[in-house]
Amino acid sequence: MEIIAHRGAALDAPENSLEAFERAIEQRAHRLELDVHLSADGVAVVSHDPTTARCTDRDLTIATSSLEALREARLPNGEALPTFDELCAKVRARIALDVEIKATDPRVVAAVLESLRRFELLDGALITSFETSVLAEARRLGYRGRLGLLAGSRSWNPRQRLFELWPLARAARFGADAIALHHRLTLPVHRAATSAQNMRLYVWMTLDDELAPPEARALAYRRAVNLRPDGIIAARISELREIVSGARS
Numbered sequence: 001m002e003i004i005a006h007r008g009a010a011l012d013a014p015e016n017s018l019e020a021f022e023r024a025i026e027q028r029a030h031r032l033e034l035d036v037h038l039s040a041d042g043v044a045v046v047s048h049d050p051t052t053a054r055c056t057d058r059d060l061t062i063a064t065s066s067l068e069a070l071r072e073a074r075l076p077n078g079e080a081l082p083t084f085d086e087l088c089a090k091v092r093a094r095i096a097l098d099v100e101i102k103a104t105d106p107r108v109v110a111a112v113l114e115s116l117r118r119f120e121l122l123d124g125a126l127i128t129s130f131e132t133s134v135l136a137e138a139r140r141l142g143y144r145g146r147l148g149l150l151a152g153s154r155s156w157n158p159r160q161r162l163f164e165l166w167p168l169a170r171a172a173r174f175g176a177d178a179i180a181l182h183h184r185l186t187l188p189v190h191r192a193a194t195s196a197q198n199m200r201l202y203v204w205m206t207l208d209d210e211l212a213p214p215e216a217r218a219l220a221y222r223r224a225v226n227l228r229p230d231g232i233i234a235a236r237i238s239e240l241r242e243i244v245s246g247a248r249s
Contacts, residue, residue, distance in 0.1 A: 002231035152182025
């Protein structure tokens with residue numbers, strides 16, 4: 001079972017910062033999860049949100065801003081917004097990646113794959129997205145590695161709720177060989193079904209989930225571990241590691 005650092009050690013350092021990724025490696029995460037958008041000039045940038053307002057000292061829309069402008073924004077620790085290439089160069093040969101592609105511009109898929117190849121991180125990479133068009137584009141470009149459909153939203157739309165109850169069919173239709181479900185949506189039947197279909201199952205938590213009191217966090221971690229997924233995407237790496245170790249003993 002992989003412990004996958006959600007936006008790095010995102011509760012110990014600014015999320016999706018090089019510092020957060022370095023701390024995750026120090027805490028012995030198996031894989032780094034990160035989010036990618038595309039700048040106006042076609043550069044893959046590491047950021048969860050489509051704008052820089054929440055995480056930096058200025059409000060820029062990534063898709064309509066040049067890399068030069070984006071690099072002027074500063075995270076709370078003083079770092080510039082990292083490019084995907086910067087991250088790959090920093091972690092090369094040290095840890096595997098879980099790249100969540102946020103942007104739907106097909107150029108971002110090509111940019112991510114090219115960087116993963118160039119920095120020798122393609123083998124063993126996991127690429128995920130909520131967008132089926134991103135998954136289809138990755139397969140169209142010849143990517144044969146691990147590809148996951150994400151599910152988990154606050155929407156009460158009946159069609160969305162039905163999809164999130166059982167996302168396996170849509171995942172397979174668009175070439176995914178994994179699903180990543182919010183921990184509250186994940187049931188033992190998902191583990192049984194993904195195993196039967198030779199798919200991987202990942203469970204993820206929001207950062208808000210991990211701001212719950214310690215007892216509530218521990219309960220959520222234990223439930224996730226007991227589902228026996230292939231990996232858990234969480235930011236409190238050391239806490240989760242203790243529970244995973246306890247389940248094995």
